[in-house]
Amino acid sequence: YGDAGNLSRRHACRNADGEFLRVGGLGLTGVIIKGIGGFYYVKAEDDIIECKARGRFRKEGLVPMVGDTVSVSVKNGKGSIDEILPRTTMLIRPAVANIDQLVVVVALRSPEPHAALIDHFLILGEHSGIETVLCFNKADLPHTQELVDIYRNAGYRVVLTSVETGEGVEELKSLLKGKITAFAGNSGVGKSSLLNALGAPEGLETGRVSEKIQRERHTTRHVELIELDGGALALDTPGFSSFEMPAVKAEELQDYFIEFAPYIGGCKFRGCAHISEPGCAVLEAVEQGKVSKLRHNSYKELYQELKKVKEWET
Ligand code: GDP
Ligand code: ZN
Numbered sequence: 001y002g003d004a005g006n007l008s009r010r011h012a013c014r015n016a017d018g019e020f021l022r023v024g025g026l027g028l029t030g031v032i033i034k035g036i037g038g039f040y041y042v043k044a045e046d047d048i049i050e051c052k053a054r055g056r057f058r059k060e061g062l063v064p065m066v067g068d069t070v071s072v073s074v075k076n077g078k079g080s081i082d083e084i085l086p087r088t089t090m091l092i093r094p095a096v097a098n099i100d101q102l103v104v105v106v107a108l109r110s111p112e113p114h115a116a117l118i119d120h121f122l123i124l125g126e127h128s129g130i131e132t133v134l135c136f137n138k139a140d141l142p143h144t145q146e147l148v149d150i151y152r153n154a155g156y157r158v159v160l161t162s163v164e165t166g167e168g169v170e171e172l173k174s175l176l177k178g179k180i181t182a183f184a185g186n187s188g189v190g191k192s193s194l195l196n197a198l199g200a201p202e203g204l205e206t207g208r209v210s211e212k213i214q215r216e217r218h219t220t221r222h223v224e225l226i227e228l229d230g231g232a233l234a235l236d237t238p239g240f241s242s243f244e245m246p247a248v249k250a251e252e253l254q255d256y257f258i259e260f261a262p263y264i265g266g267c268k269f270r271g272c273a274h275i276s277e278p279g280c281a282v283l284e285a286v287e288q289g290k291v292s293k294l295r296h297n298s299y300k301e302l303y304q305e306l307k308k309v310k311e312w313e314t
């Protein structure tokens with residue numbers, strides 16, 4: 001479980017539009033969209049089927065997760081999960097399987113974007129083997145193009161959106177089609193507004209949700225997939241703090257800054273940390289403007305943090 005080798009098997013259960021299909025002999029195949037009090041709600045074709053998990057899962061130490069592709073059967077009006085198909089990805093917190101894509105939402109303005117926060121999420125996506133898209137929202141507000149260019153040039157997939165004007169919403173919609181997507185970003189960047197614009201059911205609450213309710217939702221670890229337009233599934237907007245950050249070693253951090261890759265082998269010293277070493281090819285690339293200073297500063301900031309954690313633990 002958790003490796004990406006079983007993609008084809010999982011995707012074989014969906015058609016080109018990302019709809020879930022009946023698989024011969026296995027009953028219905030669907031996706032668990034939420035679990036409450038021992039019941040799992042499985043979206044299969046146009047139905048949501050309330051299911052219990054078979055007892056043998058517990059014996060095997062297997063717990064169905066939101067996002068799992070499962071085969072279900074219905075007998076005497078009662079649904080049961082018969083099989084859990086291999087997982088392609090797995091996040092522990094929030095506990096969700098088979099996330100195909102992470103959309104990191106950043107407001108171009110209000111709240112002001114912070115590169116280290118963006119990079120945190122990019123690292124999470126990379127670490128979990130989840131494709132990551134950077135969505136710069138509130139494009140209708142006056143802003144500079146600097147951050148957008150930096151991340152585009154670094155090699156990330158970037159979309160500019162505005163819920164106010166509708167800019168980029170169709171482009172984002174096409175990226176979500178047939179996938180399970182998690183939206184991450186700090187509060188106020190417009191995640192709920194975007195989900196509504198993408199066709200979330202019955203209007204998610206935006207802006208007005210009180211801090212207290214937000215806290216409760218997050219402490220109860222509410223995990224639910226919601227259906228958007230075009231057969232897309234999305235993880236209901238957890239806040240920044242509900243994502244567990246991966247245990248990356250300071251020495252490995254360089255691999256998560258994808259634009260450093262061409263330079264890393266060229267440093268004078270093996271084990272160069274690319275902070276202030278002489279003959280460092282990454283620093284040279286920063287000097288020459290080939291690697292953004294802002295990204296390198298963010299790297300240094302995260303590197304020092306990770307180093308501190310390590311010293312602290314040992
Ligand atoms: P969340 O905390 O990330 O879910 O953010 P919300 O969706 O609640 O949005 C926070 C605030 O930003 C609300 O007042 C929204 O109306 C506003 N907002 C969201 N998207 C946009 C946008 O594209 N442009 C502008 N100008 N405001 C937006
Ligand atoms: Zn170096």
